[in-house]
Amino acid sequence: MKTYVVGGAVRDALLGLPVQDRDHVVIGATPEQMLELGYTPVGKDFPVFLHPKTHEEYALARTERKTEKGYKGFVFHTDPSVTLEQDLIRRDLTINAIARSDDGELIDPFGGQRDLQNRVFRHVSAAFEEDPVRILRLARFAARFSEEPHAFTVAPETMELMKRMVEAGEVDALVAERVWQEISRGLMEKKPSRMFEMLRECGALQRLMPELNRLWGVPQPEKFHPEIDTGVHVMLVVDYAAEQGYPLSVRFAALMHDLGKGTTDPAIWPRHHGHEEPGVDLVKQLCERLRVPTDCRDLAIMTARDHGNVGRAMEMRPATLQDMLERNDAFRKPERFLAMLSAARCDCFGRSGLVDIQFPQQNYLTQILHAALSVNAGEVAQQFLGQPQKIAEAVRIARIDAIRAASRVE
Known part of the structure; x- marks a missing residue:
């Protein structure tokens, strides 16, 4: 029985990167032997065990055979006679098919170290196409x-x-x-x-993601988008979101914000007036198909619908600003509204060739939100005891007044 560290741990160590988790492959052992040594079985499709002390994963060397389409269509075979090279050849990329023995020796039968040096992703064998x-x-x-x-x-x-x-x-x-x-x-x-x-x-x-794919080749006004191509713009937007360290929901909203531009009439290109509404429908469609989590879906829908309004916020009347806050449930979920402002910020800065870009709308709308939230709806309601039909409108008017004061709009 021999054990080797394999996969990402070896790859990252050779690249000088921090090693997060270590996976091991075991040669010449049976499941019964692993149990006798105190390992805990956790694998569903093939024998994987947790080390009794380190709790790192140890998988028995295996071969596999494709039986149907998809990533689940495999039959796995484990046996003490399976060699390390037979196990490594089923792996995806050469850079992930390097093993390290307990004494530090590297076993690299498929040229993974060379591809690491040359910064190349290369499949190990024809088995790649089976998954x-x-x-x-x-x-x-x-x-x-x-x-x-x-x-x-x-x-x-x-x-x-x-x-x-x-x-x-x-x-x-x-x-x-x-x-x-x-x-x-x-x-x-x-x-x-x-x-x-x-x-x-x-x-x-x-x-x-055909809704996203169709954005490449769709032009935008060069004055505002020197990169012109909508697909290129969206890539700049999502990279900006990553540079800022934003959470997944904001990055996904940044990715989805312009889907509607892929459906506008080419006769009006490069302008895309009214792309927001079809964009919302496309976001819903994509999220349902990929079963995107609720938090990511909801923020993406909000951003697709209102990122243009965020850009125009400083020109809006107090009542219109209040309606935008209410439409986005900002009074109950202010943090989500602020997250939408972050996604809209990515849209603003995700452009190539423009200098001195500013996005005062983020601070402005944050100020507006806080002003509206300062209205005590309970106190307003007390003024209309016995008149419940008037309470909602009274709260709305109070919020509009607070927004007007904060925005200095007469």
């Missing part, structure tokens, strides 16, 4: 390992393989929860745009 999740994982790695000038690129043969997988319908067999899991993790990486660009290049984005 469509690997396309998403590779795209997510592209978002993570994105530091210029040392950003990773995809080997041409691997990109061609991914394109064939998409054409064969493998991506269509992915379950929504797994797609969202990888997309959400990619959004939290250093440069999320690289994930979507990679998915777009191989054709997977069109299958998974």
Whole structure:
């Protein structure tokens, strides 16, 4: 029985990055032997055990056979006779197929160290095409390992393989929860745009998020968007959200904010008047299909509907501002409204070539929100005891007055 550290822990150590978790592969052992040594079984599809002291994962070396489309269509085989190389060859990328023995020796049968040095994502074997999740994982790695000038690129043969997988319908067999899991993790990486660009290049984005994919090639007014292309703009927006360290919900809202521009009549391009309403419908459609969590969905809907109004906020009347706050449930959930302002800020700064960009609307609307929240609805209600039909309008008027005072609008 021999154990080796494998996968991301070896890769990250060779890159000089912090190692978060260590996975191990066990050669020459049976499940019964692992139990006798005190390991706790946790694997569902194949034998994985937790170390009795460190609680790190130890998986028995295995081979696998594809039986149907999708990432669950596999039959796994574990046996003491399975070699380390047989286990490593089923892994996704060469940089993840390096093992380290207890004495520090590196076992690298597929050139992973060379590809690490050259910053290349390369599939280990034809087994890559049997699991469509690997396309998403590779795209997510592209978002993570994105530091210029040392950003990773995809080997041409691997990109061609991914394109064939998409054409064969493998991506269509992915379950929504797994797609969202990888997309959400990619959004939290250093440069999320690289994930979507990679998915777009191989054709997977069109299958998974066609509402987003259609934004490339849609022009915008050059005066406000020197990058012109809406898809390019959205990538700048989501990267800005990542640079600011915003949470997942804000990053997803930034990604979704302009979906409606892909549906406007080309006759009115590059302007997109009225794109917000169809954008809301597209966000709902995408979120339902991918089973996006409620917090991300709701903030994305708000942002798609009102990011333009946020931009025009300093021109709005107090009553219109109050209505926007109420429409977005800001009196009950002020933090979510503030999160929408952060997403709108990303929209403002996600542009190339503009200098001296400012976004006073964020502070302005924050001030307006606090003024409206300062109205004590209970005290207002006391003035209309026995007249419940008048209370809501009285509270609304009081909030408008507070907003007027805060905004100095006469």
